[in-house]
Amino acid sequence: MNIVVINAYVRENAGDAALLSVCLSQVREAFPDADVAVAGMEDAAVHPEFEGVRNIGSLRRYVADGTVSLPRRLMRKALVGMAGAVAVALPRPLRRTLLRALPAEARREAEAVSRADLVVSMGGGYVLARPGLDGYQNVFFVLLPALLAQKAGVPVVWAPQSFGPFPAAAQRRLVGHVMRRSAAVLAREDVSVGELLACGIPEEHIERAVDAGFAFAPGRAVAWRDRLGVGPGERLVGVTARRWLAPTAQDRYERELARTIDAVQATGARVVLIPQVSTDYLGDDDRVCERRIAAHCTSGPLMVDEVVDYRDLKGLYDECGLLIGTRFHSVIFSLTSEVPCVAIEYEHKTRGIMADLELSAWVLPIADVTHERLWALVEPLLEDPGPYRALLDKNLPGYVDRALSLPARLRECV
Structure with missing residues (x-):
């Protein structure tokens, strides 16, 4: 065949x-x-x-x-x-x-x-x-x-x-x-x-x-906390960003993210900027805008500035206690490790999939990103992620099961 x-x-x-x-x-x-x-x-x-x-x-x-x-x-x-x-x-x-x-x-x-x-x-x-x-x-x-x-x-x-x-x-x-x-x-x-x-x-x-990303479960191969110099008891917050908007709006989005990163780090947590996409194809390299975001921060966040294998990158999200995610598969990678996420929406896949999981309250359109709006979603999760995790416990297992069902459907098509 x-x-x-x-x-x-x-x-x-x-x-x-x-x-x-x-x-x-x-x-x-x-x-x-x-x-x-x-x-x-x-x-x-x-x-x-x-x-x-x-x-x-x-x-x-x-x-x-x-x-x-x-x-x-x-x-x-x-x-x-x-x-x-x-x-x-x-x-x-x-x-x-x-x-x-x-x-x-x-x-x-x-x-x-x-x-x-x-x-x-x-x-x-x-x-x-x-x-x-x-x-x-x-x-x-x-x-x-x-x-x-x-x-x-x-x-x-x-x-x-x-x-x-x-x-x-x-x-x-x-x-x-x-x-x-x-x-x-x-x-x-x-x-x-x-x-x-x-x-x-x-x-x-x-x-x-269901998006196949919910079925992605590679083994861990990188000791990310050692690599980043983050202690086992320190809270790690991931952030993913991307180029998407017209120049003026893009600059505003990056500066507002930087303000939120500063607020997160003021709580004692460590923020790491994660490049979900690191290719020069179509100029779509998250590291470029994430360097600008880091430069806007008053307290420098950690950065992953090299190309990382997609399987190893999943392990980094596993280490986070919270993700502020623009790239939606960074959100999926985190949700499958039961990491609460605030999702910044740039295409309809974000709100659609978050709605399936009853997580619509934690979606913010990219054009509407301000520090105040973002912090209103992030701060409560830093203080008490319990209600969010309860929704994941309720909705995620069945969702993942549906993502695993494609082989049977393929056999039916031949």
């Missing part, structure tokens, strides 16, 4: 790496003897495998490769996009001939999904569009491998993820076309269900599921 996991991202994004790790583990659990390949955004020449599974690169990586010049990227997008659009409209013999003419990396994914017995699009938050041409390109290239698989009669499963927004009717029509023909479409929060319904997908074809 041949299985291709598509739409993987990069391992320096700890949340997406965890989702891929869980996805591969669950695919192997469902089909122990299958030949599995990953098609994602990592260059196969640099990273030929992920956790022992071969990486074949992808159409999407090939057209977005930041190591080539902008004119070449535009040419790649035009040629591969046109070939892909034509291929899905051709009968099988002509489609195979056209796909064989693609550049090597794009051809590997196109042929792999067309010959597979199952295609699984890993969990995440990438099936969306922003206004403008980039939004159309993202939707098209994310969906293209699934379209090619479906044309070849291969079942496609969308592992638990967020969907939307889709600002244009043409985007919604394309998403609806692909999802209605998929073997399973799993949405990880109610907002995504609404987005899919707006794409014309029947309600009975949408399955409400």
Whole structure:
């Protein structure tokens, strides 16, 4: 049996790496003897495998490769996009001939999904569009491998993820076309269900599921308190931040976080700034903004300023007594260790998943972050985390069980 996991991202994004790790583990659990390949955004020449599974690169990586010049990227997008659009409209013999003419990396994914017995699009938050041409390109290239698989009669499963927004009717029509023909479409929060319904997908074809990050449980390998110089009795508070807003609003968000860090440290706790994402791809390196935040603080917080393996990073959240988390998978990593979290929301996955766990009261939109609003949520948790932990004890076990249920669903799809 041949299985291709598509739409993987990069391992320096700890949340997406965890989702891929869980996805591969669950695919192997469902089909122990299958030949599995990953098609994602990592260059196969640099990273030929992920956790022992071969990486074949992808159409999407090939057209977005930041190591080539902008004119070449535009040419790649035009040629591969046109070939892909034509291929899905051709009968099988002509489609195979056209796909064989693609550049090597794009051809590997196109042929792999067309010959597979199952295609699984890993969990995440990438099936969306922003206004403008980039939004159309993202939707098209994310969906293209699934379209090619479906044309070849291969079942496609969308592992638990967020969907939307889709600002244009043409985007919604394309998403609806692909999802209605998929073997399973799993949405990880109610907002995504609404987005899919707006794409014309029947309600009975949408399955409400749980983010795979809740099933991520690697063993501990790093003695983080020793590494950070924090004693066993000291309270450690984690903070994750990211670049997201326009420059003026981003600066305000970073300065308000710094004020809150100072207030936390004034209680005697130690704050550590944690880079959940540390890749230079698309300039998405949390260490850049976290250095600015540290510089705004009057009492310097601890910082993790190196690239840390996603499995080891999970162990750092385990050591925290509280997390102020912007990156939502830092929140998930912490919740699964029963660490109370204040979640700063930048996409609808945050409020949707926190609502599932009855934790909506501890969500603050990123555009609304002020020290006063943040401290109103943080201070009570520093004083008494008991009520929060009671909600975790009530809601988390069943939620984690649902995150573990994908293997059975995959077997049903083949």
